[in-house]
Amino acid sequence: MTTTPVPDVDAVKTTAGSTLILSSVWALGIGGTTMMPLLVTNTMARLRLDEGQATLMTGIEMIGMLAGCILLPLLSRRWPAAVRSGATAVALVLLALSQMLTAWTLSPPVFGALRLVAGLCESQMIVMVGICLACHRDAERLWGMVLLLSGLAVAGVFTLVSLLPDVAAGEGVWIALALLAAVLGVAAVRAPSLAPARLAPHPLPFAPTEQGAGRRRLGAGVWLAWGVFLGVYSVQAGVWAVSALQGERIGLSLPTIGTLLAVSSLLGFFGAVVPAIPVLAARRGLTVMGALLVMFASVACFFTADGAPMFFTAQLMLNAGFYAIMAVLNSFISAQDRDGTLLSQSVVVTFAAVAVGTVGAGELFQDAGGLGVIVFSLLALAVSVPLGLKALRGRVSASPAL
Numbered sequence: 103m104t105t106t107p108v109p110d111v112d113a114v115k116t117t118a119g120s121t122l123i124l125s126s127v128w129a130l131g132i133g134g135t136t137m138m139p140l141l142v143t144n145t146m147a148r149l150r151l152d153e154g155q156a157t158l159m160t161g162i163e164m165i166g167m168l169a170g171c172i173l174l175p176l177l178s179r180r181w182p183a184a185v186r187s188g189a190t191a192v193a194l195v196l197l198a199l200s201q202m203l204t205a206w207t208l209s210p211p212v213f214g215a216l217r218l219v220a221g222l223c224e225s226q227m228i229v230m231v232g233i234c235l236a237c238h239r240d241a242e243r244l245w246g247m248v249l250l251l252s253g254l255a256v257a258g259v260f261t262l263v264s265l266l267p268d269v270a271a272g273e274g275v276w277i278a279l280a281l282l283a284a285v286l287g288v289a290a291v292r293a294p295s296l297a298p299a300r301l302a303p304h305p306l307p308f309a310p311t312e313q314g315a316g317r318r319r320l321g322a323g324v325w326l327a328w329g330v331f332l333g334v335y336s337v338q339a340g341v342w343a344v345s346a347l348q349g350e351r352i353g354l355s356l357p358t359i360g361t362l363l364a365v366s367s368l369l370g371f372f373g374a375v376v377p378a379i380p381v382l383a384a385r386r387g388l389t390v391m392g393a394l395l396v397m398f399a400s401v402a403c404f405f406t407a408d409g410a411p412m413f414f415t416a417q418l419m420l421n422a423g424f425y426a427i428m429a430v431l432n433s434f435i436s437a438q439d440r441d442g443t444l445l446s447q448s449v450v451v452t453f454a455a456v457a458v459g460t461v462g463a464g465e466l467f468q469d470a471g472g473l474g475v476i477v478f479s480l481l482a483l484a485v486s487v488p489l490g491l492k493a494l495r496g497r498v499s500a501s502p503a504l
Contacts, residue, residue: 121251133224141160151210169225170221171447227290232443341475345417346359366421369421404420
């Protein structure tokens with residue numbers, strides 16, 4: 103029997119207001135990564151860099167996020183509630199400032215420093231959501247709504263910005279990110295008030311007790327879930343990395359490609375609410391297996407598309423399947439999380455998956471075309487099937503909400 107982690111803390115109330123606050127926080131945490139292709143293109147034009155240099159420059163933001171997701175959970179466990187509240191407020195102000203200052207600088211060193219600060223601030227947002235949803239009994243429904251609402255906010259900005267005439271070389275994209283931080287920050291600054299007053303002490307991983315044995319099994323489930331993270335994130339990142347090349351290969355213009363990708367990303371976030379459909383709510387394994395099948399079918403259609411309709415539809419289905427899986431896996435992680443640490447570690451795992459997917463798909467696309475990426479995706483998703491089934495076989499109950 104699996105031991106249930108039940109910390110002696112209160113869970114966040116599941117009100118509409120708290121859902122909007124958490125969605126605002128998560129949107130600010132993922133804003134930079136969601137819009138990364140557009141940021142790379144803009145950096146190339148404004149700083150006069152080639153694609154490799156621009157990718158490295160914008161990738162500094164990812165380094166900041168990675169460092170923050172490793173260090174901040176350790177600090178948060180020691181911080182009192184007032185300090186966590188102050189740290190979140192400071193991070194929101196710095197995030198808005200770093201985005202705005204990026205719009206005004208053409209100096210690569212200053213640009214890199216600002217992206218590092220932005221990444222650290224975004225990681226604080228991710229950590230706060232993890233703390234608020236740790237061991238929450240309604241995590242699955244909340245994660246679905248948080249992913250949907252935050253995705254609509256960020257992808258909506260992505261779609262609007264992609265329509266600007268000077269988006270490739272102007273300051274509009276950075277100003278839009280600064281405005282997003284300022285507007286959503288009004289709600290996001292209240293996130294610390296949703297966190298438990300006291301965080302549960304972090305457990306020793308191999309305590310010689312029956313409860314410790316339960317934690318070992320829970321740990322195995324988390325590792326299996328992270329294996330699924332690696333599979334689906336590598337496929338998502340890989341297809342995203344070569345999507346513009348595939349669009350050009352079938353004769354689409356860059357503005358058309360950008361618009362189709364932005365809109366498909368916007369609509370794809372609705373996949374996050376699929377696991378909350380009543381008939382699927384108790385069948386998480388079936389939901390994940392179906393979403394994995396949808397992802398593979400969409401990849402096959404994407405790289406055999408011969409026009410804009412199939413290009414758009416395939417990307418839409420890929421995004422919808424991906425976010426359906428993320429809603430299930432994030433809630434699975436949160437149900438076993440005691441203080442937000444596991445969610446932050448999951449973000450670290452995704453960076454490895456994104457790196458593998460981006461590099462692997464790029465090389466395969468250049469050497470073997472779309473067929474190579476299809477085979478890569480089939481293998482990655484096929485490995486995810488047994489991992490997901492085993493990880494989700496048992497349901498872990500969580501602490502009740504107030």
